[in-house]
Structure formats: C-alpha cells, structure tokens
Amino acid sequence: MALKRKRSVSQTGIVAFFVFWMHFAIGDVSYSLPEEIKRGSVIGNIVKDIGLATGKLSLRKARIDTEDNSKRYCDINLSTGDLIVSERIDREALCGDKASCVMKQELVLESPMELHRISLHVQDVNDNSPLFNEDLVKIEIQESADRGARFLIEEARDADVGQNSVQRYSLRENEHFKLSVDGNTVELVLDKELDRENKEAINLILTAMDGGSPPKSGTVGIHVTVLDANDNAPVFTHTSFCTTK
Known part of the structure; x- marks a missing residue:
C-alpha cells in the first residue's frame, strides 16, 4: 500500500508541474520588422501589447531571453517598455531562401515568474542584386x-x-x-x-x-x-x- 501511495503522490506532482508551466507561459506576442533595421529602433511596446504595468518592469527584473539559447536580437527598455533592436538582423544569414523567417525571443519576469513568448517576423528587403556565376x-x-x-x-x-x-x-x-x-x-x-x-x-x-x-x-x-x-x-x-x- 505504501508503494502505491508513493506512485500517486508522484503523479500528482507531475500534474501540478504541468499546471504551473501553463501558468508560467501565459502570453504570446508577434511583431513584424524589416531586416537590416537600425540598432536601437523600436519594434513595439510590449508592455502595452500584453497589458503590463511599466513601473513594475524593474521590480520584476524584466529581461529578454531566447528559446533555444540562440543570439538575442532585441532588448527591453525598462523605463518605457519598448522592445528595441540590439543586433544586426540579416534575413539571408538567418533563414536563407525560406519564405518565412521567424525569430523566437522571450520576455521573462520574476516575482512571480512569468514568460511571454515573442515572435519576430523578419521581412526581406531588397539588399541583394541578381548575380550570374560567371562574368x-x-x-x-x-x-x-x-x-x-x-x-x-x-x-x-x-x-x-x-x-x-x-x-x-x-x-x-x-x-x-x-x-x-x-x-x-x-x-x-x-x-x-x-x-x-x-x-x-x-x-x-x-x-x-x-x-x-x-x-x-x-x-x-x-x-x-x-x-x-x-x-x-x-x-x-x-x-x-x-x-x-
């Protein structure tokens, strides 16, 4: 009987963790931006878009992370809530000739822990000329x-x-x-x-x-x-x- 009770507690823990994770990742937001956009450019105001209070960003240690430990291409202004470009975005280097190019970033908040996934849809700009293999x-x-x-x-x-x-x-x-x-x-x-x-x-x-x-x-x-x-x-x-x- 003791063995069965232990298994029941373990299963309950798994369910509780899943519910917590669902609460942890509570919102997604998407933005569209052109490649090669200047560093420091404003992508959007994520505070307004997900309904947060600007004054709590610093208190909750807001930061931008990436889903897969890839390069971080944006940052957040803790005073205004603006999402800003932090690195050069080259669509061809990121996605090659794929029709769609989406970068995944995350807004992380602490106390309590919250995660908002950010999808950055990178639009192609005409920055390359047609080339033949030979002159x-x-x-x-x-x-x-x-x-x-x-x-x-x-x-x-x-x-x-x-x-x-x-x-x-x-x-x-x-x-x-x-x-x-x-x-x-x-x-x-x-x-x-x-x-x-x-x-x-x-x-x-x-x-x-x-x-x-x-x-x-x-x-x-x-x-x-x-x-x-x-x-x-x-x-x-x-x-x-x-x-x-």
Whole structure:
C-alpha cells in the first residue's frame, strides 16, 4: 500500500508541474520588422501589447531571453517598455531562401515568474542584386545550326526572396538571337541563321532584374563563337590551265 501511495503522490506532482508551466507561459506576442533595421529602433511596446504595468518592469527584473539559447536580437527598455533592436538582423544569414523567417525571443519576469513568448517576423528587403556565376559565358555554335535552335544559359541567383528575387531577363537587341524564359530555364534561341564567313563571333549582353522598388539588376556577357561548316566547295582561281611536257 505504501508503494502505491508513493506512485500517486508522484503523479500528482507531475500534474501540478504541468499546471504551473501553463501558468508560467501565459502570453504570446508577434511583431513584424524589416531586416537590416537600425540598432536601437523600436519594434513595439510590449508592455502595452500584453497589458503590463511599466513601473513594475524593474521590480520584476524584466529581461529578454531566447528559446533555444540562440543570439538575442532585441532588448527591453525598462523605463518605457519598448522592445528595441540590439543586433544586426540579416534575413539571408538567418533563414536563407525560406519564405518565412521567424525569430523566437522571450520576455521573462520574476516575482512571480512569468514568460511571454515573442515572435519576430523578419521581412526581406531588397539588399541583394541578381548575380550570374560567371562574368562571361562562352558558347560554340555550328554555322549550320537551324533557326530555332536553343542554347541553355545558367540562371542568375538572388539571395533575396519573393518579389525581391529574380523576376525577369532581357537580352540586348541583336541580329541573330532572341531570349526564351520559362520559369528557371533561360535559353538563347537562334532567330537568324549564322554565316561564319560574314561573322566569326557574336557578343551578347544578358540582364537579370529583380522585382524590388527600385529594382536591382545583374548582367553577364555571352561570347558566341561560330564554328565553320563544310558549306563551300573548292573554287579554282583560274578557269583554264595549261600543262607542258
């Protein structure tokens, strides 16, 4: 019987701890802010947002912690209750190309202990330009290539997301090629047959643009070498020849 009573007390303790934890973590609050926001900028007034008394912040030793011991990106002004930016926030470094970027912070109060979870939704700003992997793309094409032939070009990359990522491409006007873009597939399309005897090489400029305001862009040069095809028969320079014995 004593053993059973001990187990019952233990189970009661677990339930009591769970109820205490639920009381301990009593409120969540969310804010949205742009990346690269200046240190010291006010994110919001957390005292007003969760209904605390400003005068009790110091008495209750209010502080900002992180849920997973990661870097602390904000702090609290104990006089005003403002949540302020304390570290540089680089969305690309934090979340890469994820569509959503949320940092978890916590407001901790003592006597009695309270925990308010804070979600910081970091919005992308257009701080990166589209980039190609190479400064110059080299292509070799037979002069006998048919009109409509396609040649794949590696797409540009942009560390930003959403509308701030690459949105469109343009090809500088030229005589022989036009551009085809289908999703992430970028191709040169031969629009006029090549003739190496007239032009041995063609230089093109491809531009990638993002959707920011104002937009940013990146360019790459394309050097097309026209390869010879056996399309000309031998021609004698004279129409008649004489032989001597």
